[in-house]
Amino acid sequence: MLDTFENIETVRLKLGEFNELGDTNAIYENSEINVFGGIPNEEVIIGIHRYKKRRKEVIFGVVLDVIVSSEHRIQAPCPYFGPCSGCQWQHIDYSYQLIIKANQVKNQFQKYKELSELNIHPTLASPNIFNYRNHARFTVRKEGVLGFVNRITRRFVSIQDCMLMTPGINRFLSLLQGKVAETSQLSIRHGINTNEWLIQPAIKSSQVQIMTGQTHYRESLLGRHFRVASPSFFQVNTLQAETLGKIVKEKCKLNGTSKVVDAYAGVGTFSAVLSDESSKVIAIEESGAAIKDAKINLAGLSNIEYIESKTEEAILNLSFKPDAVILDPPRNGCHIEVLKSIIIKRPKRVIYVSCDTTTLARDLSYLVKGGYLVIDVQPIDMFPQTHHIECVVTLEPHI
Known part of the structure; x- marks a missing residue:
């Protein structure tokens, strides 16, 4: 095999x-x-x-x-499956992948007594199970060859076409393959709804006939255009990101007068989704580049306030008790001081979005011990063919 x-x-x-x-x-x-x-x-x-x-x-x-x-x-369809190691589960039928992912969430939660009896909803399937990734990071080896490094053997594998990437990224891959020897890493981002792209770093070789070195690109999501700078985070599965935004909005239970905090706001995707049914949205983000993008993306939405700050400091300094707080931290989860600030401010709802079940379970355990109840756990498959899983968890204060 x-x-x-x-x-x-x-x-x-x-x-x-x-x-x-x-x-x-x-x-x-x-x-x-x-x-x-x-x-x-x-x-x-x-x-x-x-x-x-x-x-x-x-x-x-x-x-x-x-x-x-x-x-x-099943027969894995990709010729690089195994030596590449970027996909772990191409040999498993997709319906079973979804079951495995829900079980992974459950298994992590069972490590904590206070989470062990939670009901986990079935995993929401991705609209596309291949060609969904809008962002690729390639390693470059001798003579400008693009590929990936096996996570275990550390061996380099030259890639001509990646089945996870959008057709646009694979087109750029074919145009750049063997022509980018001047760099050791190459990042390609592609807007599937706008057909805009970002390729970093800038390539000076005369062999390359496409534009590179862009500082940002734009993508359309839920009816709005979002500018995304090179260092800024944006969900890699565009179609499933729309589903994620709708679920987060639904779980917030907004009523038009709601005051919401979008922690780890990034380029403002959740803030944009929530603004039309909120009286006030506080977008907190530590990255200056992401805040700059967010201000452009959310121009004209007068009920959104941007705070460039550490999340824990911004939440503690709020002059009001939020109706909902969205936590969407990096893979390593929330800083302990963020969780403490949530417990002190005691918002009516906490919507925790996570792509790492280990740190999610750890943080939920802390919030539950601090007086919160887990109301709902919804796994979402943002990363088909891999073991990664996104989760949206809703919490409310214990009365």
């Missing part, structure tokens, strides 16, 4: 459950190892790969052949 890996030895094993990396677990030499390309309860032949990490030997396995197959196994 994945015989492009060089293997020291092969062994037949029965696979255990999925782990946090999207691999399956297995027992080998009396130790638990990660196995790429498997599905729980399958019996497989794996290739054993050994490497050193901090002077300690690490062993992982790669499925080479399947003896007893899962009913959910």
Whole structure:
């Protein structure tokens, strides 16, 4: 199956459950190892790969052949599946991927007594399960070759077409492949609704006949245009981002007089969605570049106030008690002082948007211990073919 890996030895094993990396677990030499390309309860032949990490030997396995197959196994359509490692689950039918992702959320929550009995809604499917990513970061090797680095072996894999990327990004990839030797990394962002693009860094080679080095591009979302600067965050799955915005708005339960805080506001996507049914929206963002984008994106919306600040400081300094606070932190979750500020201000609703179930569960546990109840947990698949999962969790103060 994945015989492009060089293997020291092969062994037949029965696979255990999925782990946090999207691999399956297995027992080998009396130790638990990660196995790429498997599905729980399958019996497989794996290739054993050994490497050193901090002077300690690490062993992982790669499925080479399947003896007893899962009913959910399919043929991975991508020729780079395995050596690339960017996708973990192309060999699993999509309906089962959605079930696995909801179970991943549940498994993380069960590590905390106060979260262990929560009901998890079924995962919302992505409209596109391929060609959905609007942002690619390529590694560049000798002679300007573009590709990705395997997360385990650290081997470089040249890529001619990525099945996760939008057709626009793959078009730029073909135009730039083998022509960008002057840089070691290349980022391409593409607006599927505007056909605008951003390629960084600027490429000076005369071989490159397309515009590069843009400082920003624009994308349309829920009827509004958003300017996105090179360092600013924007959801990579544009169509599913629209679903996410609608869900966040629904969970806020706005009534026209609501006062809302959009923490980690980024370029202002949630603020724009919430403004028409709120009397006031406070958009908090620490990144100056993102705030600059947000002010352009939300021009004309007079009920939005921008605060360039750390989230915890801005929330504590509010002169009012918010009706809703949206938390959409980076993958490492909320700073403890942010959670403390929420507990002190005690907004009527907290909508926590997370792309990391480990830090989400940790932060929810703190909020629950601080007097909040988890009302609703909705997983959303923003990242088909991978183990990553987005979640929207609604909390209210315990009366």
